Structure formats: structure tokens, C-alpha cells
Amino acid sequence: MTRKKRTAGPTRPGRPTRRERHPRRQLRRHLLELGFGALALAAITPLAQDALFPQPSGGDTARAKTVVSRAMLQNADTSNVCRRGRVALTFDDGPDVYTPQILEVLRAYNVRATFFMMGEKATAHPDLVRAVVAGGHLAQNHSWDHPHMTDLDPAAVRRQLADTNAAITRAGAPRPTQFRPPFGDTDGIVDGQARALGLRVVRWSVDTTDWRGRRPADIAATVLDQAVPGSVVLMHDGVANSATTIEALPTIISGLRARGFCTALDTG
Numbered sequence: 001m002t003r004k005k006r007t008a009g010p011t012r013p014g015r016p017t018r019r020e021r022h023p024r025r026q027l028r029r030h031l032l033e034l035g036f037g038a039l040a041l042a043a044i045t046p047l048a049q050d051a052l053f054p055q056p057s058g059g060d061t062a063r064a065k066t067v068v069s070r071a072m073l074q075n076a077d078t079s080n081v082c083r084r085g086r087v088a089l090t091f092d093d094g095p096d097v098y099t100p101q102i103l104e105v106l107r108a109y110n111v112r113a114t115f116f117m118m119g120e121k122a123t124a125h126p127d128l129v130r131a132v133v134a135g136g137h138l139a140q141n142h143s144w145d146h147p148h149m150t151d152l153d154p155a156a157v158r159r160q161l162a163d164t165n166a167a168i169t170r171a172g173a174p175r176p177t178q179f180r181p182p183f184g185d186t187d188g189i190v191d192g193q194a195r196a197l198g199l200r201v202v203r204w205s206v207d208t209t210d211w212r213g214r215r216p217a218d219i220a221a222t223v224l225d226q227a228v229p230g231s232v233v234l235m236h237d238g239v240a241n242s243a244t245t246i247e248a249l250p251t252i253i254s255g256l257r258a259r260g261f262c263t264a265l266d267t268g
Contacts, residue, residue: 087229088267090115127171141178144160
């Protein structure tokens, strides 16, 4: 996701200074990203570029498109029999303006999910953290502000994790026990700092790439085509395109259950 340009002034909790980053590693990665990005962007339209690199939803609830309707949920089936095994549904980058509608769909279908939260958003939306927990879901750690964790030195990594834990617990949720690294970007330092804070590193096995603005039918098809017993599905409740994820959710849940999978909190 596109990040706002840093301005001078006090460093926010969890946000490392430039000196705390690994400059050579960061420069090398950025050069590679720029090279591949230039090739990709040359082939797509400006409209497509907006979909590929959406802005975060932000904190204004008026900006959320209303997706959930009575018709959407009227046939919600709450049966959840594990004939073939469990599939975990997870949501990243929130809590944000679309989180309440995702919770509404999950409640209608009697689904429990895991929400990997950013510390700065948990601080901005403590009511949504509490709503997630009240719905029987897990509120877990997704860093303070979504950096490439391997660009940071050990102290900065620890602050990202510790400050996010504090933000989530301050909002009224249990202390997180899981950490999902942004971009799946981790190494021995990141894993070690997570363990020191009692966090298990959790990735995913089915990536919906819903943040790209894909059609709901395509998001659902990705899950239903790739799901196997024990799958962990990655979706997002905190990006600008999260409305399409909400539209896809009923098909995903019904389709998984029709195939004999139950939706569960187990992330492996």
C-alpha cells in the first residue's frame, strides 16, 4: 500500500527512524521493486494502476460503501460441519471502515475469523477492536504501520511488535499471541523478536490478492479452487478495495462448507 510521506517532527510509537533501518538492504530491495514496477506499470492503464496500489481506507466511516444488505444475508447457512477439515479465514490491515460490515457477514454465517491488526489503526479505532473480540474473533498483531520488517534493526522490530500489542490490549482485547509480518517479509531477527514477545509468526496458504480490486467472483474462486484441509486464507478489511471482499464472503463461506470444510480459528 502507498504510504504517506514522512514529515519532520517527533517519531510516533513503533515508527523507526531512518537510522534504525538497514540502508543497504532497503536500497537493494527498492531498486529491484522500481525496476519490476516500471515494467509492470508500462503495460497498464492509470485506472488499473489505482486498483493495483490502492490507498488505505482511512478513518472516515462516511467513506465506506454500504455492501451488506438483507438480501445478501437472507439465505445465510450457519451449519459448519468438518467433513473434510478446517479452513481459517483471516483479514489484514484493519481495523478500518469496512470492518463492521465484514463482522456483520461473519455473524450471519456463524463464522469465527482472525483479524491481523495494525497498531496505528487499533489506536485510531479501539471500538472496532472491541467489536472484533465481542464477535468471538481473534485480534492479532500485524505491526504498527506495515513496514518491510527486514529493513529494520532489532530494536525497531521490537517496537513495531510491542507497541502494536499494547494498542490492541489497550483497546480491550486479549494480548496477541500471533504475528503476521507485512508482505510475509521476515527473517531470523524478526522471528526472534516475535518469539521474545510470545508471538507465533503466521503466514497464509491461500492469497486472494483482494487488495488489487479483483471482482468478487474471482476472489471467491481463488479460495474455493485452492482450499485444502488446514488452509489459511488471506483477505483484507483495511484497504480501499475491501468492499469487494465483503461481496465475495458469502460465496466463499457457503462454497467452503458445501465442499465439506468448516471455517475455524485454527491458523496452524
